[in-house]
Amino acid sequence: MSGASGTSGYAVVVPTLGRPSLDACLAALAAAEGPPPARVVLVDDRPLDDCHPLPVQVPPRLADRVETVPSLAGGPAVARNTGWRAVKEPWVVFLDDDTVPGPYWARELTADLAAAGPGTAAVQGVIDVPLPPDRRPTDWERGTAGLARAAWITADLACRREALESVGGFDERFPRAFREDADLALRLMDAGWQLRHGRRHTTHPVRPAPGPWASLRAQRGNQDDALMTRLHGRDWWTRARAPRGRLPRHAAVTAAGAGAIVALACGGRRVAAASVLGWALGTGEFAWKRIAPGPRTVEEIRAMVLTSLAIPPAACAHWLLGWARHRTARPWTAPQARPRAEGDAEAGAGADADAVGREAA
Incomplete structure (x- = not known):
């Protein structure tokens, strides 16, 4: 599949610890205009001794598409690997459980994937971090705002399943939500894939500082x-x-x-x-x-x-x-680079330069 024609072209994977923000994430996903995901996998990354059901309210529009799989506190990289390996769709969209997809997210995602050439491994969403309008942001808030400037971030990242398989998915030696996305991006580019920035918008609210x-x-x-x-x-x-x-x-x-x-x-x-x-x-x-x-x-x-x-x-x-x-x-030693398809657009470095130009505009 080159693009996302039809409504069954993508699945959504959301690693979660059962935070209250998960309800807002799913509600926004269900309300987004456009083709809904074929499947939504909630990866429960709570410890094994937490036997309570995942505290979540699934919107009716997604009720027949949501499933929960355990990850046993393995960390974000393990959780994302667990999630994408549980689905069969050609595109997997990783969302953090504290993000809020925009009102046209599904429609914009479909356009992003349709524009992706056969050599495109991943399409990054645009992350918006709202800051207080009435005062200067705190150090914690400015740190979160840095997510909006990150080149590659799994807060909203659509990945081609074939590309994930080619490099073995996320490196599970990264135990935190840090650098596992940059590592994946480098490995994909080394393997001959391209990374692109899309136009769909997702909001990442600033959580209260944990002390x-x-x-x-x-x-x-x-x-x-x-x-x-x-x-x-x-x-x-x-x-x-x-x-x-x-x-x-x-x-x-x-x-x-x-x-x-x-x-x-x-x-x-x-x-x-x-x-x-x-x-x-x-x-x-x-x-x-x-x-x-x-x-x-x-x-x-x-x-x-x-x-x-x-x-x-x-x-x-x-x-x-x-x-x-x-x-x-x-x-890291890349596998043999995939052959460049005749219709492929410019390679990863060129795509990065194009993305930088759009961000600066």
């Missing part, structure tokens, strides 16, 4: 960055169009702090003073970079200062842990 230390817990993602480097080399940031992050600066700040402690213990007061100054300047710059664009409330400033003190060493520790944990991971 003031959320940004510190997010540093666990540095373990996944270490795995990405093992698999795809040190230039993967550029090829995946991912932001490089502040790890080099975090390493410098952490080294300055550690150097101050060592120098002081050895009696080198001047070296210790210089190291403390470097640590203070680096930490202060990091904290202000996070405080300045925010609402600057007392609570926000306090959280930014405290987490800015803790994040640099935590980021470095997680990077080293990931490097050690994945020390046996071998570089």
Whole structure:
């Protein structure tokens, strides 16, 4: 199938922990104008000891199309693999359970898939993240807003089943909702497939921040960055169009702090003073970079200062842990690239450039 003619061309897979947002996601999916999915698979990723039925209200329009499969707390990559392997449709659309498909989503999806050439592995949706209109966004809200700028994100990603099969689906060594999408994109492009940006819109509301230390817990993602480097080399940031992050600066700040402690213990007061100054300047710059664009409330400033003190060493520790944990991971080797069909449009790099142009317009 090249395109999405008919109403049975795609299935929807929604990994979920049973959050209340799942009801809103399914309600919007059911209400979207256009051909409905042939099947909706809810992948229940709650732990095995949670035996309660999945708390969800299925809209009548989808009642005969929804099924639930267990994933046993395997994480997003495992859940998505469980979902797409449970369906037979030629296209699989991954949606997060806290997204809200737009009112014309199904119609726009059909157009996106119909425009996909035979060499297209995936079509990315447009992610909209609404921010507070009456104040500056918090650090947490700005982090969520970054999803709208991500090159490839599984919040709304339509994948050709054949392409998923060709690379083995998602790499289940990624335990978090982080980098598993970039890894899949790189593997698909290495295998000769193309990735495209579509025109359907999906809203990703900002969930309440899970406490003031959320940004510190997010540093666990540095373990996944270490795995990405093992698999795809040190230039993967550029090829995946991912932001490089502040790890080099975090390493410098952490080294300055550690150097101050060592120098002081050895009696080198001047070296210790210089190291403390470097640590203070680096930490202060990091904290202000996070405080300045925010609402600057007392609570926000306090959280930014405290987490800015803790994040640099935590980021470095997680990077080293990931490097050690994945020390046996071998570089990704693509299978033999699929032959380019005569009607294929430009390759992945060209499609990326086209997408960038549309985003900047």
